[in-house]
Amino acid sequence: MFTYDAGERNAFLEEWAKSLSTGEATAPLRFYADDALVEDMAMKKSSRGPQELKALLQRLYDAAPDTRIVVRRCLTAPTHGVVHWTWTGTLSGKLYGFTMSAPEPSFSVEGVTVVEFADDGRIASEADYWNAADLLHQVGAVAV
Secondary structure: OOOOOHHHHHHHHHHHHHHHOOOOOOHHHHHEEEEEEEEEOOOOEEEEHHHHHHHHHHHHHHHOOOOEEEEEEEEEOOOEEEEEEEEEEEOOOOEOOEOOOOOOOEEEEEEEEEEEEOOOOOEEEEEEEEOHHHHHHHOOOOOO
């Protein structure tokens, strides 16, 4: 069983975010339990397990190869964590089926991820909350 240490847990989440910024769909997988559930609440998409998560990440990197996740703040407890982050990138492909009006538009959106930790300290479940309309507006997919 994993022993809770706030500093270690925050460092774990910082490393998790860095792994999401590599553009390598396999890099973040080590942070997740084998049957982890990842939910994108903004787009109503979910994946469970390493194969589905890898496919989800590959679609993300195909659409925005220069994806960067920067942690603004982490809050952790023995069984849960919350990460406030900024996601930046440039779209060079379709994201969630949306076609962009401008070639390779850049974006920057803030969001929050809520995680539940497995007994071994890895992520058992993740729920990502962000403003999809803001991103789609920035890249020209939604007129306001």
